Amino acid sequence: MLLLAACGMGGIFAGAEVSMIAFCGQHMHRSAAGIVLACFALGSGVSGFLYGARTWRTELLTRFRLNAAFFGLLPVLFLAAVNVPVLAVIAFVVGLGIAPTLITAFGLVERLVPSGALTEGMAWLTTGLNVGYGAAAAGVGKLADTEGAKTAFSVAIGAGALMAICAFVLAWRLPRLRPASEPVVVGA
Numbered sequence: 450m451l452l453l454a455a456c457g458m459g460g461i462f463a464g465a466e467v468s469m470i471a472f473c474g475q476h477m478h479r480s481a482a483g484i485v486l487a488c489f490a491l492g493s494g495v496s497g498f499l500y501g502a503r504t505w506r507t508e509l510l511t512r513f514r515l516n517a518a519f520f521g522l523l524p525v526l527f528l529a530a531v532n533v534p535v536l537a538v539i540a541f542v543v544g545l546g547i548a549p550t551l552i553t554a555f556g557l558v559e560r561l562v563p564s565g566a567l568t569e570g571m572a573w574l575t576t577g578l579n580v581g582y583g584a585a586a587a588g589v590g591k592l593a594d595t596e597g598a599k600t601a602f603s604v605a606i607g608a609g610a611l612m613a614i615c616a617f618v619l620a621w622r623l624p625r626l627r628p629a630s631e632p633v634v635v636g637a
Contacts, residue, residue, distance in 0.1 A: 451557060452577040454615035459581025460608025461524055464589050468601040471593035478533045488537045492544020500549045513553035514620040520546025521613030527602035
């Protein structure tokens, strides 16, 4: 489930990035695409800084579920874009969901995977991100060209729904996570 959630997250990245670039081009502001993408990254950076500066008492799995649900819903905001400046603001807001979701996803891998296989576990999560990114990128460009950028944002919205659903299924199927010093026994 975590791997599928990572695929969804990668799909959000590709769906949003390609659609934002297409949106700028279709609104005759192709040169503003870099600024809009920077706003997406800035949102992630701000939330990552704030998230990392806080000591969390909430269980990691709960935080992942909540972050994935929040980030999974945010791409719907892209449908409200009416011009490039509004898109830049929306990109920043959607970007706020990136870092906390990634942080908790990698934290879950650290908790769930035996220490001897940690590198492999991290590689699987990264592979999921890349597979989702590649799959979404393969179709979203053509969709943006044929149907328009607004329609192409549906790829990011669908990927967000996939990620959120997988996060809830994962939280439902996993036992309560113990502190990092205690091993997690899945299926016991």
